[in-house]
Amino acid sequence: MTVKVRFFARFRELFGGDIITGISPGTSFMGLIKEIAGKNREGYDAIFDENGAFREFVILMKNGKRIDCTSATEISVADGDEIAVFPPVAGG
Amino acid sequence: MTVKVRFFARFRELFGGDIITGISPGTSFMGLIKEIAGKNREGYDAIFDENGAFREFVILMKNGKRIDCTSATEISVADGDEIAVFPPVAGG
Amino acid sequence: MIAIQTEDVDIGQLINAAKKRSTGAVVVFDGVVRDDDIREMDLEAYEEVALKELEKIAVEAQSIHNLCSVDIIHRIGRLAVGENILIIVVSAGHRKEAYEGSRFIIEAIKAGVPIWKKELTRDGSRWVPGEHAHGSGAVKH
């Protein structure tokens, strides 16, 4: 089972863009991001606060749809999912 | 003493554009327009109502500045003045 | 550029010229002859006065809305459906100023600049009524 995790903007600079990773069944959205972010202290701190919760400004998507940060522990990821993590948008 | 009276849009069609006319000293704005308009029944009716007052929508200018219709009897015209009479504007 | 003229203008060129170092937003308004069952439109202006009023409106808009630049070109004469009637190009540091400045200008033109339009239909013609259908007895300007 593999998923693609995409980081953008400042997070891309910290994590290096797209990461394709194997996951075990039942892995939560939150669990997946923590596992990846845990390998990079600066990146982890950019995304999570001191209590291990997503920082308020972090935006999450699963297959192009926004996911509420507060439900990230309940939502699990499945084979082939595309997960995106990014800071506030600034287009226009 | 001569003044130039300019009609625009529908009024131009009725009166034929610019009219240069001699006036006697002390002629009022209202008097001047009535004199010119009096020669053209349809034109007169387009500008004046049944009581001989300017129709509400008529716009008057003297030398490029708007004149309040209600003061047209008090304002006199002087040699070289440019008077304009036109319907509501519709530019843009 | 503030002008009343029969010729069309190159909007792309106006946009390029409107960009200053401090420009973050350019807004263009292009008023077009709409096919309200008409063949053509005939535009007439009290030119000297209309030009002065456009210049006054441009200065006001620039100062009120903090614009980097203002262009207003109002065409007169015979125009076909789809042709440009009025082109307003404004630039500003930020989008809010640019949109509001542009809107300020078009509303001021509609309200008070002595220009008239006649629609030429299949069987005749009709003068376009102004949006502010009151004469000097009612208008504050």
Place this chain on the structure above:
Amino acid sequence: MIAIQTEDVDIGQLINAAKKRSTGAVVVFDGVVRDDDIREMDLEAYEEVALKELEKIAVEAQSIHNLCSVDIIHRIGRLAVGENILIIVVSAGHRKEAYEGSRFIIEAIKAGVPIWKKELTRDGSRWVPGEHAHGSGAVKH
């Protein structure tokens, strides 16, 4: 035309193509790289998602504001001061719809489309903070 691309576009051509028989007003918004003491700007998008969101915004704007046509071109990559970042061209029967439709689109883009800008200054770089600096915990979309 709805696109996210590195190339610039010809705004004059877009305006001409935006004119339909029922068009009375075209409004163009052109977002430009402003010289906030920067050399250049680097733009990045979550392209597939951003494109879909631009398409959704265009459809919404068209229906809410009764537009004849909508074009949105958002550029990405490296842009110099004065270059076009975002071009929105809308046409409508009347000016109110055109202005409001245009404004609706830019505000929706600023609020939710996954695109980011990095300003390259003389001594480094900085990410432009979004105007809506909240993540999914706070945003309704």
